[in-house]
Amino acid sequence: MHGRRARRAVSHGKTPSVIPYLSYGSTEWVRVLGRVLYLKRESREHTRFRPDVAEVSRVRGWRTFTSVSVPHQPVRVLIDGEPVTEVVTDRGGVIDSIVPVSLSPGWHTLTLQAGDSEAADAPIDVVKPNAQFGIISDIDDTILITALPRPFVAAWNSFVLDEHARSATPGMAVMLDHLVARHPGSPIVYLSTGAWNAAPALSRFLARNLYPMGALLLTDWGPTHDRWFRSGREHKRRELKRLAEEFPGIKWILIGDDGQRDEALYHEFATAHPDNVAAVMIRQLSVGEAVLAGGRSKAHLHRSTSGVPWLYGPDGATLREELRKLDLL
Numbered sequence: 001m002h003g004r005r006a007r008r009a010v011s012h013g014k015t016p017s018v019i020p021y022l023s024y025g026s027t028e029w030v031r032v033l034g035r036v037l038y039l040k041r042e043s044r045e046h047t048r049f050r051p052d053v054a055e056v057s058r059v060r061g062w063r064t065f066t067s068v069s070v071p072h073q074p075v076r077v078l079i080d081g082e083p084v085t086e087v088v089t090d091r092g093g094v095i096d097s098i099v100p101v102s103l104s105p106g107w108h109t110l111t112l113q114a115g116d117s118e119a120a121d122a123p124i125d126v127v128k129p130n131a132q133f134g135i136i137s138d139i140d141d142t143i144l145i146t147a148l149p150r151p152f153v154a155a156w157n158s159f160v161l162d163e164h165a166r167s168a169t170p171g172m173a174v175m176l177d178h179l180v181a182r183h184p185g186s187p188i189v190y191l192s193t194g195a196w197n198a199a200p201a202l203s204r205f206l207a208r209n210l211y212p213m214g215a216l217l218l219t220d221w222g223p224t225h226d227r228w229f230r231s232g233r234e235h236k237r238r239e240l241k242r243l244a245e246e247f248p249g250i251k252w253i254l255i256g257d258d259g260q261r262d263e264a265l266y267h268e269f270a271t272a273h274p275d276n277v278a279a280v281m282i283r284q285l286s287v288g289e290a291v292l293a294g295g296r297s298k299a300h301l302h303r304s305t306s307g308v309p310w311l312y313g314p315d316g317a318t319l320r321e322e323l324r325k326l327d328l329l
Contacts, residue, residue, distance in 0.1 A: 029101060134188065144168060145166070281323075309326055
C-alpha cells in the first residue's frame, strides 16, 4: 500500500522533501532529527510541514497524518553551511542520527537536503561542556491543554481540531522563560509521546505562545513489526535514559502532569538517576481535565524520591513560586 501511494505521489509531481527538526548536541557531536516526505514544492501541503512558518491558515490535524514518507532516503547533512556527512532515513522516513562534529557551544544551523530537492534549515543547540542544569518538559496537558490520554479526545485533538484552537497552559511559558534566564545556556527538551507528524504544528504552537526554543523528541506513528501501536511510555523512558547518558553532568528539572503517566516515569527515573534530577514539577490537572484523562495518579506516593524535591501546582505561576522556595528561580 505504501508503495502504491509513493508511486502515485511521484506521478503527481511530488518529490522527496526534507523537514528538519530543532535538535541538540555537544561540542563533539550533534543529534540530527528530521523527516523526508513526498511533497509538491511551493504548495500549501509543503507549507504545512515547515516548522518555521509562523502562520498557516486553517490546518486540520488529520492532514499531517496523510503524508507519504520516504524510507531509506539518503540525506546530505551540512552544519553552518559546511558539508559534514550523509545519513539515511528509517522505514518511516524519519532521520535520527548522531553525527560526529566539532562545534562551539551555542546555536548553529543544520541544513538537510535529499537528492536535488530544496535544502531546509533548522537550529541546533550545542550544549556547553560544563553545563549543570537543563529542562525536560512534557507537552500534552503540561504546556498544551489537550486532555489527550483518552482515545476519543486524542483523536479529536490530533486529527480534527485546528492547530490555532489549541490553548497554552496559563503561566507555563513565563515560568520556563524565567528558568532559562536564570540558568543561561541550559538546554531545554520537549519530550512527548506525540507523533513526528505533528512536529511542525507543535513548533509553531511553541513559537506562537512564546515558549523557549528547545528540541522536540517525539515518536513515529503507526504500527511496528510486532505491535499495532507504539509504546509512549517506552519512548519516554528510553529518551530520559539517553539524555542522562549523553549529559551525565546535567541535573534536569522534569516537568509533567498528574494524568497517570508522567509521575510514575519521573519517579522511576529519579530513583535510578538521583544525581541527574534537580527537581520534578507536576502540573495538577483541573477536575474536568482529570475526568477526560481517566483520573489522577497518586501524587502522595512521589513526594520524596532519593532527596529529589517534587513540586505541584495547577499552573505556571504556582510552580514558579515553588521553584523560588528551592532557590532554583
